Amino acid sequence: MTDDMILDLQGLSKAYGEAVALDQIDLDIRRGEFLTFLGPSGSGKTTTLNLIAGFIDPTTGSMLLNGKPIEKLRAHERNFGVVFQHYALFPHMTVADNVEYPLKQRKVPKAKRKEQVKQALEMVRLSQYADRFPKQLSGGQQQRVALARAVVYRPPILLMDEPLGALDKKLREWLQLELRRIHRELGSTFIYVTHDQEEALVLSDRIAVFNEGRIEQIGTSHELYDQPKTLFVGKFIGESSVFKGTLHDGVVSAQGLRLAGRGDIPNGPAAVLVRPEKLEVSEPSGSQLSESVANRVPGAIDDIVYLGSSVKYNVTTEIGDAVVRVPVERAVDAKIGDSVLVGWATENAVLLVDDEK
């Protein structure tokens, strides 16, 4: 436990009878960071958030806030902020009353309450709606009120459970930027749950990838994208091509091909993971692959998608489907159905244990 750590989760698990929702996770949360819990539904990310918030009790493990255990504290004693997916604004109170509610619970003097409510509403840019009822606002506005309400009392940690999940794409993108701004302004610790990996990449300082009740990997967006530690993380974050085979003495054999990538893993079932921009595709003649591209897999073009600045090729091979993205000026002269080679330089691919059933 160091000074820059705010919350320390140790051996935390939650079981519902036989079903294990969360399986012995350890996690250090740093002061002031924007940490995202990313994972598919049922992976344990929301369970972890609810445990931190105090909405459910852990089966085992402990939670230390600045070194002090909090798992015995009830939700209303923890002094964290929580933003819910469906806003959870009190429908019988105005916007201002909603934001004032936590301050009233804390017996803040009236004059100070009014001032803090005003500031919080200014922060989310909704001052002119103070006297409206939540029902009279749009979804995005309601979520901003919920955010103001959750931060008006300056909680050390703000917990958010898919707060943008109910909003449309454009609004979501704008609110992501707003969240980043508010995080910078407040300087408090944000913990954010989402299943949307793009959202996680945009928002987070660090991302914890959850799968089946465990944390697979925790790191910066860049680390997770460039150096995934498991096949699950590699496939969940960003686009990738995965070629499967058997590893022996640093070489993956698959259908008579010999492939390689970075990383040190035990012999056995293995996967080579390559990002679309690190993969090259040849012309039907087989030319146009760089010399450094030592690993080559034959396949057939399944689809070509023009994306403006780049062109995406979906190539089917016998050992896995490949996605190649090349800048538009380096597009190859090929059409759907053509036989081509896809290839990569060894240092541009990651070797991972193939643990998929």
Place this chain on the structure above:
Amino acid sequence: MNDIRPLTKFILGIGAVIVAIWLIAPMFIVFPISFSSDASFQFPPREWSTRWYESFFNNQQWMRALGNSAVIALLSAIVATAIGTLAALAINRSESKFAHWAQTLMLTPMIVPPIIAGAGIYTFFLNSGLVGTLFGFVMVHVCLAIPLVVIAVNASLSGYDRSLELAAASLGANRVKTFFQVTVPLIAPGVAAGAVFAFVTSFDEVIVSQFMVSPALQTLPMMMYNSVTRTTDPTIAAAAALILAAVILAFFFFQFVVTPLARRSRERVGD
């Protein structure tokens, strides 16, 4: 082509009016009869007077019965509303598979024929000396009214978002504060409806009360029932008119105060 043709609409309208008159008119006949000057149920009355109202308000027995009924109905409504509301909340929140059995059990007083319930209660109350007591009346009427409260509160809970309670907790409110500051205001319309139903149920209860009355404790509906079976004293018409007026007032209260409130809170909850 789902629009109703004007002629069909017209015929339906006439039908509806006939049914409405058929249902409601007999009730309103007590108003003119209560203002008759004859000592019989002559309709239409030959002459008008308020003598039966005078008779009603000057007769100690009638007045005491009215007072008893009002007190019993008020107490029953308060107790039934408190218990019924808590029961509805508990059933609504329970994750136990027995919750819906509990719900069915709560509703049995509506299903069991009152005459049977009355006989059973009489046997029990006779042994415990509760016949003809205020406490006994209130207990019985509470039983009869609880199902109505449970149904009304349950309806208001169907649109109630429980994450509001988690939100209140996260904002620093304990369970008790959350209940009174968040839960109660939002289910208030259902609770009020339940209270009105409970009051009316108790106020006009005759069948079970028949087993309960004693010369010392008469309720208004029982007095009326006895009066109409033994005499042709139109004082009963005055009493009936007063009850009907009270019920109509309660209905208007429900229609123009409770329902708009409920609609407003629903609109706020909705997306």
